[in-house]
Amino acid sequence: MKKFFKSLYLQQRFFIALGILVVLFVFAFFFERIVDYLKIGFFVVIGLLIFDILLLYRSKNAIKASRNLPDKLSNGDKNPVEILVTNRYNSSIDVKIIDELPVQFQERNFEIKDTIKSGASRTFPYSVRPTERGEYHFGGLQIFVSTVLGFAQRKFSVDQDAMVPNYPSFLQLRKYELMAFTNKLKDYGLKKIRRIGHTMEFEQIKDYVQGDDVRNINWKASAKRNQLMINQFQDEKSQPVYSVIDKGRVMKMPFEELKLVDYAINSTLVISNIALKKGDKAGMFSFSDKVSNQVMAQKRASQMNLILETLYNLDTDFKESDFGR
Incomplete structure (x- = not known):
């Protein structure tokens, strides 16, 4: 019984109907002839509420829902998420979906409203744009269901707790890789220059x-x-290409919700990938008051994964960058 009352919510439409009856009962002091009709109206409203509740609770597993998440999130990019809801009722229902998003998004008003026909399944896509690297913990799905009467609402809770790591922007990596091998970089302002010496x-x-x-x-x-x-x-192939990341206090400055160091990290990922694809060696290191996060330039198959894992936890500090070192 406790579980029943925790999942039952009375709708605004029911309270509006009761409010109208209360106002009419006040007028009934002056027009006694309508009292009997108002009593009938009151029992009709209560009867409709009970009937609506019976419709909502006649099946235990009337709603099936799931959330499809990517294996990992791409920092600074729009990452697609899908919610699949199946209606097992014998009639159409109105649904309100509340997804418990990770705390990093600071989103408290996220909801999706729609109508699903009997026996039908609907996919509700949306996207999230993470701006901090690290772990993102998604909570459960809360599905609120109501019938055409709209007097009551039933809540279905789907326990889908999940953790998705947020990595440097691998979506941009794929985008610029495609551009580099289709010679479309000139559309973005890049041009060939005359090289001095024998290269x-x-x-x-x-x-x-x-x-x-x-x-x-x-x-x-x-x-x-x-x-x-x-x-x-x-x-010339097999040239060592190093990306050097400044992680001093200046790189903590935000720009369009991302820190400057995150732009440097995303660029490092793109440059390293293109260098390896072109047959060169790729490596990286970061610095502030000292050098750290060193990855020696190599051309092995696992080099990109090594660079990606090194960039995953790289962050700024509050120290002054020592460019002389």
């Missing part, structure tokens, strides 16, 4: 085709083959 290494000798740089013609090979041959070069 190309020999790859192969191939037949000359129209448009090749004539300065790269291999005259000895051309004489042997009796046709023009050209040296083909490629960018």
